[in-house]
Amino acid sequence: MLDTDDGLERFGEMLRRLHAGPAFPVFMDGLQMIHGGVGALRGARFPIPELIETFLTRFEAVQAALRPHLTLAPCHNDLNPNNLLFDGARLWLIDWETACMGEPFLDLTTAMLWFDFPPAREELLLRAYWGAEPTAWQRARLELMRQVSRCFYAVVFLLLALQNGQQPPATLPRREELPSWSETRRALGTGTLAAQGVEYRFQLSLILARDGLEAMEQPEFARALQLLEMALPPG
Template sequence: METILTVIPADKSAAVKTALLQAFQTEEPESIEILSGGLSTALVYKIGIRGKHYLLRLVMEVNAMNDPKRQFTCLRLAASAEIAPKVYYTSVTDGISITDFIYTQPQTDKTNLLHELATTAKKIHELPLFPSFMNFLEGIDLFIVGFKASGLFSATATAELFALYHKIRTTYHWQEVDLVSSHNDLNPNNILFDGAKSWIIDWEAAFLNDRYVDLAIIAQSYARKPEQQHLLLKTYFDAEPTDYQKARFFLMQQVCLLYYGLMMFRLVTDHVVTDTDLSAPSPEDFYALLAGGQVSLNNAEGQLQYGKVLFNQLLINLRSQKFEEALELLS
């Protein structure tokens, strides 16, 4: 049988026992199981105490992005609104949180799911303001510098993409009215449906940000078709979206494609040599491979391929007439 001493890193075991003692008046769970999935460096465990399961999360790398104080502040605010699972314990010093464990079920009604996600995004954005961290676009600027310095691709392979992206950078301006509490990573790994409602987990990337970031990330997984994107925006704004709102949404979609592409490439920098070929499957084909298990985002090969898929889709979008029209609306 697994115990804290056998599965928890030695430098965290005492702190975990303290957490369990304060939350549940016991130092040892009845069961403990490490969970996998996602790209976070945190260690996540399913623990059983008195016949109920909870989620134990350990922040293993503390830095500006992985800041337990900001993360747990956002988590507690979201939990108080029943957006995130109930919180039983947090320690900024030790980087530990304990929340309810969510037993997931498939959500088969995609229209209802999209309605719920739009409503959930709005609820997140109406929470008391999260701590500030960075201007999202300035953060991406730093990622671009790092990407170019890595030498992963030749400069010519991405020259057109970055030249076109620069048009967004000079046109899309931060507006106070759009700065809201944001999760910033509303992908399927972080949205858990329990059969009655969806719960949002993993708040390590949460901070004050542009409202269109969450909407664009939702659309990346759940609203790829124009009619789905219209429904997402109409539900979120509780009205027909204006041309200006649609333009900001479209441009932020491109920003987020770039962001996730850069994130994928950061993960593989140490595993591959300079690559001059950005060719990749279509998004539809790639997602089919992912769903079928032929590709995994848990290894460098899948991460590299996904980064290429995102960059290719981004370049197609940046070459479109819709892109020029969106820039014109915001200029």
Template structure:
């Protein structure tokens, strides 16, 4: 094994990585290694080259109730067998190490610039995920959001009054949303870093958050990152359902979208709080559309404190604005 690998990998993982390489390729030697910086997972992801070909080496660094390699690899294998995820060459839950095929290609918005084609292609892939045999369970998603909410509030970034209205609306959703009615195999984190395009087809990666969940979670996450307006949402949902969505389907999507805003909002704000102790208390920030435009111009870096707190505040603000609209109460009424 060359020095670059020895120097880049955590020392306590080296013996297990050597075993993985030996069993997979018949040699522990690699020709190149590069730490991949995309994504928000604490797992360490490397592109390695063995025998002239690139692969992805993924090391889970902390195993807990949310990050469980045993559950992750069940989801990963099922998705890979269906041609949704890249081929799995090695996956050892005890060692928390996996090796998968590497997917090369441009970002999906570059490879598939036509928005209708892009949304329809992603919808078909999400539909394929949801058609897989049910993934292992993890948590009632709405209960999970409460856990994230409480951990966020414990950090005391802002006075509780700053987000009290947000979470009072969430309580209304939780009280009525039929979270167990449409459980499917769900990825649960379909952000742009986890959707790859090789020039011919789309691949979904990073199955750490995969578990049996409400179908609208994946739909809402995709819409957060890829749908800029109502027309985009209609295109995406119509492609997913195979027909124009019903009023009930629209209502479930609308409500879960607000939950996803709050879920990711608390995550980004907590990550910001881990980087700095004092925070600007103003919760008013640019809108989702404005922030997306800023990101397209590389004016927002989600890896920085400034990017995380801006994005987190924006998501919280977006949820509150939407939940103050007549459509919110109308959607709740449809679920009664």
């Protein structure tokens, strides 16, 4: 459904209605959930791969720049393809287990992460969501919030891989051996992570950390970081 312009526009409009709708219960924001997950890993003395440690260190600047700009809205918090259905007439979101008051930009970047839209499709989604061209401030927030989505799932996949006393694979792939997130998403298709083994979850965590580090090396990230560090949230 989201491979058509009409479907993607409907998805953007649906997210706008969700984020403007009645309040949900308050839980934790994305940054707090990441902090809790990393704390659980360190508290249990789980070995965190060097690539992910490097990403977490670089991620501290993202957190510091974003915190003054965070807002709360009713959010789904798990916008992946398996939670979006189309009955031939309308779109439906399912699996509301993690829904709470959250950061609406994180819902957007989580959807963009999991659906892996090409740039032109992302632009169509964002214009449908805001009803206008995104502002420089909105684009900067999105750029940094992409890192929150990557970091959140990198930590979640590592926690899932290490549950029940599991240990990391004896040999982890080197950074240059990892496929990109886009290649990984295409290979996964509509399959579920539950069908994958422990080593696959480790690899997903590494892939997201590697993609996050590469994004942080781009000029778009540096500009977004500087803008949010210097700007006050819009009145």
